[in-house]
Amino acid sequence: MTPGAKPGSGFAWPDTLCEPVRSLPSHSRLWVALSGGLDSVLLLHLAAFCHRSRVPLGAIHVNHQLQPNAGEAEAFCREQCGVLGIPFVARRVIVNTGGNDSGAGGVEEAARKARYAVFEQILEPGDLLLMAHHGDDQAETVLFRLLRGSGVAGLAGMPRSRKLGAGHLARPLLDLARDDIVRWAREAGLSWVEDPSNVDQVYDRNYLRHAILPRLKARWPGLARRVRHSASACADSEFLNGRLAEIQWAGCSDGEGRVLVAGVKALTLSEQRNMLRWWIRKRGFHPPQLSDWRQVMHDLLEAGEDREPELLGEGFSLRRFQGRLYLVPDPVDVARRVATIAPGEKLKWGEWTLGLEPGTNPEQTIPPIRVSTRQGGERLRFSPRESSKSLKNWLQEKAVPPWERARLPLVFAGSEGVGELIAVGDLWCSEQYSGSAPAAGWRLIVERDCD
Known part of the structure; x- marks a missing residue:
């Protein structure tokens, strides 16, 4: 743990820090992404100083369980929130460190995905998550993406705000230099936890941060500002x-x-x-x-x-x-077995949801209702007065793309082997099980959850 130089309870937060934290997108609740490091601890105290009396404020800590001091960092974050009287939420995740992406870059990206997945799970409409990325982080991100061959979208860097899950995120410190943030944190007497992985230059970002950026900044003073201008131009483009x-x-x-x-x-x-x-x-x-x-x-x-x-x-x-x-x-997995739909219940079938809702006479007995995918040779009859038609030919006539045909849920009424096809996805449903007064007494509902 790294302590500040003096107690910080009476520190006068400068307007340079407070103004961007006060000028946030519209929100009804604030969260701070709290790792326990210097930047996020400073942001936590800033948010408490600027917003606690205005809107509900909480902190989210994601424990990746990758470092020896992961438990210490979580306990420290919990203690900080307790001192400030801020609700604290901790989530532990398992980061996949194996397979083809087991290199340092793969671990970094896997941890990032796990972290953002937690944020998306927690955020609700009206929530705004504050993240402590600063100007040096932005320069690091732009250079990192440049080396990866990114286009203008990537070279625009991290946006100040964007949608995240049901809420949004904001980065109010993007225009501030890390050296200034370190100075303010020490003057305020803040304490924080150092992540040992931050000095390991096997990670690409750490190599840029410790081996490359200091030399660039020494050669070109104001590097972060220059990169910020270029990123802004890329964002406009x-x-x-x-x-x-x-x-x-x-x-x-x-x-x-x-x-x-x-x-x-x-x-x-x-x-x-x-x-x-x-x-x-x-x-x-x-x-x-x-x-x-x-x-x-x-x-x-x-x-x-x-x-x-x-x-x-x-x-x-x-x-x-x-x-x-x-x-x-990419398709959601479809059950390979035959499933049944019970009256009044819902059946999840890949990206489809099927159900039987009561019609005018729900007491009427109906045969078993089964769901399966195409097996070949299926035929459908649009009405008792018409001859049956090959399902294969009908799907071709309807211009249903080939990749869709094998995944459509086919609904049958009757026992297996003797049942009648009564619905093909949401493309067609027998009049016996559709309309305001279905003859079968129950209405078949077939809905696709995603396109």
Whole structure:
């Protein structure tokens, strides 16, 4: 533990520190991301000084259980919040340190994901999470991303605020230098816990922080300010890229969340790449880092009609079907067994939710209602007066993409082997189990939870 130089109860917090902490986005409750390190401890005391009498204030500590002093850090954070009278929430996580990402960078990224997952679980609408990143952190982030080959979105650095889970996060200290933060923390008499991993230069960020940035700052005074200006310019450029993509999307979209191949072909390669990256981010995914977008776009747009080109990303894929591009999230696992739906209950089936709701005569006895995926040879009958039709042919006529057909929940009424197909996903439902007065006495509800 590192102590400050003197007790801090009567410290006069300077306006330079207080003003950005007071000028926050709209919120109804504040949280501070508290690691126990110098920066977050300072921010905790600042938030308590500036906001405790205005809105509810709490602290969140994520214990990654990676360092020998992890328990000490959690206990210290709890003690600090107790002294200040601030509610304290601690969450312990297990960080995956194995597999192909077991190197230092992999551990750093895995810990970050685990940390942000906890924040997303806790934040509610109206909540604002304060994070203690400062100007040196921003410079470090921009340089780190530059070395990784990031585009303008990455070189814009960490945003001052953004949505996080049901709430938002804010970084009020981004314009402040670490040297000033250290000086203020010592003058205020604050104590904090040092993370031993912060000096281990096997981690890329620590190498930049301890071996590279000091030399750059010595050669170019005001480095953080210079990097901040460049990051701001990149942020402006990324904003304009997004506006252009949004305009071009309006001309290429089919109105149902898909992109017309003909519209994409009319754009330049740079515009194609910009719009697809914007689309991917808008759907909540990260665009893949590709070395040859030209080849990727050629494959997606020019492959023969008998081909099924796709671009794989983390958690999604881009696919083409009948002159349109689809952004397809990775599917939720579908049960391989046959499941049944009990009247009045809900059944979760992959990304689908199915249920039987009472109609005009819920006392009426109905046969067993079963759910399964396609096995082959299924037929459906739209009414007793019509002949049955091959489900395979009907799905083709309905232009259901091939990757969707095998995952659609098929609902049957009757015992296995003799049952009648009564619903195909949310595409069709027998009149016996639909409408305001279903003849079967129960209404079948089939809803898709995500696109």
